[in-house]
Amino acid sequence: MNDAHPAPSHNPAWPWTWLALCLLALALMYAGTGIHRIGPDPDALDFDTGAALATVRQLIPENRPHPTGSAENRAVADRVEAGFRAAGLTVERQATDLCTAMSPGCSRVENIIATLPGSGGDNGERNVLLLLSHYDSVPASPGAGDDISGTAVLLRAAHELAAEGPWRNDIVFLVTDAEETGLRGAMAFVEQHPLAERVGLVINLEARGAAGSSALFETSTGNHALISAYADAVERPVSSSLMVEVYRRMPNGTDLTIFIDDGVPALNFAYTGAGSLYHTERDDSDRLSPGSLAHHGEQMLALARAWANADLAEARADGDATYTDLFGRWVVAWPQGWNLPLAILAVLLTAVLWLRSEGGVLAKLGALSLPLLLLVAHPLLGAVLTFPLAKWPGAHLLDHPQPMAGDWSIFIGSVLLALLAGTLAARRLSPRALLYGAWFVYALLALLLALTLPGGSYIGLLPLAAFLLPLAIESLLRRGRYPLASALLGLAAATYMAIYHYAVLEALGSFNASAMRMAALALFAIVAMPLLAARPKTGLKLRGPVLATLALLLVVTTVATTRPVATPDRPRWANLVYDLDVDANGVATNPQWRLNTYGVTAHAAASLMGFTAPPAAVDLPGTPRRPMYTKPAPSLALDAPALDIRSQRQDGDTRVIEATLRGARDGYLLALVFDTPADLLGLAASGVMMTGPDGRGIATFNGFGNDGIDVTLTLPADRDVSATLVEFSALPDTPEAREMLEARPADTSPVQRGDHAEVRRRLVL
Secondary structure (H helix, E strand, O other): OOOOOOOOOOOOOHHHHHHHHHHHHHHHHHHHOHHHHHOOOHHHOOOOHHHHHHHHHHHOOOOOOOOOOOHHHHHHHHHHHHHHHHOOOEEEEEEEEEEEOOOOEEEEEEEEEEEEOOOOOOOOOOOEEEEEEEOOOOOOOOOHHHHHHHHHHHHHHHHHHHHHOOOOOEEEEEEEOOOOOOOHHHHHHHHHOHHHHHEEEEEEEEEOOOEOOOEEEEEOOOOHHHHHHHHHHOOOOOEEHHHHHHHHOOOOOOHHHHHHHOOOOEEEEEEOEOHHHOOEOOOOOOOOOHHHHHHHHHHHHHHHHHHHOOOHHHHOOOOOEEEEEEOOOEEEEEEHHHHHHHHHHHHHHHHHHHHHOOOOHHHHHHHHHHHHHHHHHHHHHHHHHHHHHHHOOOOOOOOOOOOHHHHHHHHHHHHHHHHHHHHHHHOOOOHHHHHHHHHHHHHHHHHHHHHHOHHHOHHHHHHHHHHHHHHHHHHHHOOOOOOHHHHHHHHHHHHHHHHHHHHHHOOOOOHHHHHHHHHHHHHHHHHHHHHHHOOOOOOOOOHHHHHHHHHHHHHHHHHHHOOOOOEOOEOEEEEEEEEEEEOOOOOEEEEEEEEEEEOOOOHHHHHHOOOOOOOEEEEEOOEEEEEEEEEEOOOOOOOOOEEEEEEEEEEOOEEEEEEEEEOOOOOOEEEEEEOOHHHOOEEEEOOEEEEOOOOOOEEEEEOOOOOOEEEEEEEEOOOOOEEEEEEEEEOOOOHHHHHHHHHOOOOEEOEOOOOEEEEEEEEEO
8 A cells, every 4th residue: 555645744733733633623622522531512402491399399408418317317308298289299208127138237217209190091011100219318428419300300390290190101200218227118119019020111219329310220120221212302312322231230229229120120320420429418509419300300290201101111222332422412223233233344454554554564563553552542641640730739539629630631641642652653664654553552442342341342343443444435435545535533432431431430439539530531542643754754853842742741730739728618527436335244445536537538627636646557346457546425315226135045066146226325326346257157137048158247127216126146156256236326516526527627528427426335245
C-alpha cells in the first residue's frame, strides 16, 4: 500500500495543531457528557419537579432520620399511606417481624402497598406492574435521596397514572420498610404477599447520593426486550450494558435483588452524584438535586406508561442486549450474540490494514508496542496523580466538591502520554503503520471484552465502526492518501467512550481512584497518538508542545490541590460515639468517647473536638480492628441490654438455649456477637435458622427497641461460650457531648449509624 503523505515535506505547526485538536476533542466530550456527571436540567424534563420536591418535604418535614422501627419511621409511613389514598388508590399495610439468613438477623417491617386496578383483572397471569422504592433511612440520615426521593416519585406517579387510566395491567406501588437493614421489606413481600405471584415487571428507584443523572444500572438477565422498550420510551436515557454487567458481579444489593433472585424481569435506577452525602445527616430535602429527582420521575412515568398497557410476558427475552446511551439522548443496542463475530471481523480487518502498511517487521511491531505501552502507562500515571489530587489534600473517597481542575489534570496527563509516545514514533515509523497498529490494538481490546465482559464490547466496537466504515469510503475517494477524515471520526468516537467511562467510574471512586479512572482515558490516547504522525516526519518540532503540555499539567494539577476537598454540602464523615462496657457481673467499665471516621481521617475534627491522642487500634466485637480516635469519658448510668434465658437443655454434644434478647435504651439495633464464631452452632428466631458454625457468629436485630426478641441458641455442651450483646442507641445528651458536637467543623457530618451510644454487655453462656 502506498504510504505517501498528502502534505508538503515540512509542517512544523502540525504538533501544535494536534495538541489543540486533542484538547478540543476532550473539552467537547466533557461538555457533551454533562448529563452523566452533573445530571439533567430539571426545567427541561417532562416531570412536575416542584410538586415532587414538595412531596419530599411533606414526607420528611423536619429532615430527621427515620430508621426501621422508630416513631419517626411510622410517621413517614403514615404520610406515604395518606399520599396514596389522596390519589384514589387502595392501600394496605403489611406488618411482620422477618428473620433471614441473608444478613443474619431480624427486622420489624411495615410495608405500604397501594394498588391501581387494571382492566384485565386477576386472570392468573403475571399482569402486575410493580413500582418500587423504600422509605426507611439509616440512623444518621433523613434519607431525602435514599430513598424518600424514590418514594416521592412513586406518589406523584400514582396521581398521574390514576388520572390517565384505566390501564390494562394492575399497577402496584410497593414502598418497603427495612431495606437498609437487610432488604427484609422486599423479602417479606415476595415470601408472604399473594400479589408477589402476579408480578410481571418491577421498576425500582434508588440512590447512592443526592445528585447526578438517574442511571439504569441494573436489569434482570435476558434484558433485550426491556432495553428496547427503554430506548423507545425514555427521552433522556443514561445507561450501558457495562454498568449492568459490572453491577451483577458486585456484592451490593437493593430491594430489586430479591425480585431478580425470584426470576422477575426488573429495572433498577439510581443516581450517584454527591456521594459524600450518602447515608449522612446532610442527605436532606434542601440538598437534594431537583434534576436528579426529575430524571427519576421522567423515566419512571415513561416506562410505567409504556408497560401498563403491554403484555408483561414480553418483558422476558432469551438474551441480553449490548448497548450504551449517546449523550443521554439516544440508545444504540444490538443482541449480545453479535459481539464476538463483530470483534473477530474487526480484528481481521485491522490486522490486514496493519500488515499491508509500509515498513518491515520491526517497524510494524513498534507500531503495536506504543498503543500497548499507553494502556499500561495510563493507570501508572493515574496512580502518581492520586497523591496531589487525593492523598495530599485528603479528598473524599466518593466525591469532590470542585472536581473540574482534577478532571483536567487527568485529561492533560493523557494528552502528555500520547504526545510522548508520538514523539518516539513520529520520526521513525510509518504513519499508516502507527494508525492501523493502534486500531488493531483497539480491535484486540474489543475481542477481549467480547470474550470476558460482553456487556462492555461496545467500548471497542462503536469506535471501530466509526473508523472502519468511513475508511472504506475514503479509501475509494482518496486512494493512496492518508485517511485523515476516518482517523478523526474514530478519534471522536473513542474520545466519547473515554470521557463517558471516566464519568461512570466516578461512581466507584473519586480522585482516590485516579489510576482506575485514568485507565479509561487510554481509549482516547491510543488513537490520538498516531495522528501526530499524520503529517510529515521531517520538520516535526515536538519539544515545544511537550514542554507546553507538561507545564499545563503542572499548573492545572497545582490548581486542583488548592480546591476545597470538603464543604458543608460535600462533607467528610465522622461519628461521635459513647462506649460503655458492662461485664458479666453487671459492672460498668471502660467508658470512653470515640470518633469514628471513614474514608479520610478527620484530623481537624478530632482536634477541635478534644481528641488529642493520635488514633490507636481499637478492638470492638464484630468490627475489624482499625485505628480510631479515643479519649476517656465519664461513667454514665446507662442501662445495658440483656439476654434472659428462659430454658436450656442438653441434646447430645450440644446445649439448646431458649432466650429473649432485650434492649434497654430503646435503641435502633441490637447485635449479638460471639467471640469464637465456631462456638455458635445455630441461632434461630421465628422458626428461621439465621446463622450456624459456618457464619461469622453475628446476628443483628433492627427496629425492636426495648421489645423482646425470642431466639434459640445451639452451643457446644462441653464448654462455656463467650459473647457480647451490643445496643446501638441515641447519644447521651450531656454538656460534654454537646460541646464536642458544637465543635465538630461544618465540613464534617455524621454518617450511617450517626452519633450514638454503644452499650455492650459481656455474656458467658
